[in-house]
Amino acid sequence: MALTQNYKLNVIQWYPGHIAKAEKNLKEQLKRVDVVLEVRDARIPLATHHPQIDEWVGNKARVLIFNRVDMITPQMRDLWIDWSKRQGETAYFTNAQHGQGVVAVSKAAQAAGVELNQRRSSRGMLPRPVRAVVIGFPNVGKSALINRLLGKRVVESAARPGVTRQLRWVRISEQLELLDAPGVIPLKLEDQGAALKLAICDDIGEAAYDNQLVAAELVDILNYLQHIAPNLLPQKPLESRYELDSTPHTGEAYLHALAEHRYQGDVERAARQLLTDYRKGFFGTIPLEIPPDYQ
DSSP: OOHHOOOOOHHHHSHHHHHHHHHHHHHHHHHOEEEEEEEETTTTTTSSOOHHHHHHHHTSEEEEEEEEGSSSSSHHHHHHHHHHTTTTTEEEETTTTTTTHHHHHHHHHHHHHHHHHHHHHTTOOOOOEEEEEEETEEEEEEHHHHHHTTSSOOOOSSSSOOOOSSSSEOOOSEEEEEEEOOOOOOOSSHHHHHHHHHHHHSSGGGGGOHHHHHHHHHHHHHHHHHHHOOOOOGHHHHHHHHHHHOTSSSSHHHHHHHHHHTTTTTTHHHHHHHHHHHTTTTTTOOOOOOOOOOO
16 A cells, blocks of 8 residues: 555644543543443454553453444454454444444443452442443544443434543443543554544544545555455445446546546545545445454
């Protein structure tokens, strides 16, 4: 992916002050938390793994959640389930918008807290609700998940990154309390390929990237995945949508060809359309990552 190498993010836009503040508050609150629910985007589970989360979680229980399962195929989901097992973790798959998989997440969070109350009981202390926190990048579906866990809409949820600004506790049940935290972005993303995938999936703030660069990278990724794992993607998704085959082109060349073909040479419009169509699922259920050890 040639574009990835020279891609530079504007750090000021990349790391707004409210996220810096949120991270500081989050670290404070984490001392009071028993269980961490880590939410990732099922299309890019590696890119949406926060590099500091292992350090934050320490020896607390963790529940790993891949949200937007509706945007990948069942076959892809099975590959990620197997991959997670090889990492020693159980992955839970949700479509938080529609409530799919949420009951299993709630049970997993409560089960992780059973041990806590057994310890309290052995010391002669009364049981208390398990305290869980939901952590993930902006716009991966954390607020939608919390609303589903609660069964009512208490947390503002929107399809734009950075809606949740404050940290707040919400009572899910007698057994479970949840801390809703703003999306946390690493101070610096060393892996520029991951940064581009976050931009493609709209999991970072819009001001942080160049649409044409990001759309060209999307085309490069789709061409690459069609080449190495054709059975995991719909056949020629861009050609099906735009009647223009992407495989002979680099991402950048395809963007210009598409602009000529459909948008009177307007490359920016072509880029925006490509990104919108991918995000809305108009190319089909397409992952941007496959497990690293996929054969």
